[in-house]
Amino acid sequence: MNIIHNKSGWIEVICGSMYSGKTEELIRRLRRSQIARQNVTIFKPEIDNRYSDDHIVSHSDLKIPSIPVNSAAEIFNKAKDADVVGIDEAQFFGMDLVDVCQNLADAGKRVIVAGLDQDYRGEPFEPIPQLLATAEYITKTLAICMVCSNPANRTQRITADEERVIVGGSEIYEARCRNCFMPPKK
Numbered sequence: 001m002n003i004i005h006n007k008s009g010w011i012e013v014i015c016g017s018m019y020s021g022k023t024e025e026l027i028r029r030l031r032r033s034q035i036a037r038q039n040v041t042i043f044k045p046e047i048d049n050r051y052s053d054d055h056i057v058s059h060s061d062l063k064i065p066s067i068p069v070n071s072a073a074e075i076f077n078k079a080k081d082a083d084v085v086g087i088d089e090a091q092f093f094g095m096d097l098v099d100v101c102q103n104l105a106d107a108g109k110r111v112i113v114a115g116l117d118q119d120y121r122g123e124p125f126e127p128i129p130q131l132l133a134t135a136e137y138i139t140k141t142l143a144i145c146m147v148c149s150n151p152a153n154r155t156q157r158i159t160a161d162e163e164r165v166i167v168g169g170s171e172i173y174e175a176r177c178r179n180c181f182m183p184p185k186k
């Protein structure tokens, strides 16, 4: 058989609440690609400098070097030579990320995107819903509810702030199940 197929790219989405292991899973997949000597390019939003400016870092302290960027367009420009593109905290890049991921996958790249699927009100967090619709592979990760130990897919903000984007850790957010999650009053 002498059939030559064009190398096809694809999109993988890893989504869930805070502390559910999205970043751990992203790092696991990217490390395997690096070991297999693929050209791996990794991005995180500049706004997320909680643990590091130039590494993606999980709450369990796994880390991998990454490029801080301000926009989805910057990702496209800097991923030209990559076989595999990793993107963490995708919810901070807005709807432009959807086309960027599509274009990267169309160009034959494996695109692995991790991000929050719901905001602190429990509302779908763009662009994750749109990425889920266009991805080939979807993984939903769950944390453990800090109140009752059930599987947790919500992020409870434990401060009274009302902005949608507030970057923080356990001083601001905790994982909750659907029973224990209390959406903020409108």
Ligand code: ADP
Binding pocket: 016, 017, 018, 019, 020, 021, 022, 023, 024, 025, 057, 058, 059, 060, 142, 143, 144, 145, 146, 175
């Ligand atoms: P995410 O990227 O989804 O916010 P990380 O991959 O950075 O999550 O971190 C996952 C790690 O967070 C877990 O392996 C565990 O060490 C820690 N962790 C903290 N709180 C919880 C919780 N309530 N449930 C599960 N893991 C938690």
Ligand code: MG
Binding pocket: 022, 023, 024, 058, 088, 089
């Ligand atoms: Mg994370």
Ligand code: ZN
Binding pocket: 145, 146, 147, 148, 149, 150, 176, 177, 178, 179, 180, 181
């Ligand atoms: Zn609970």
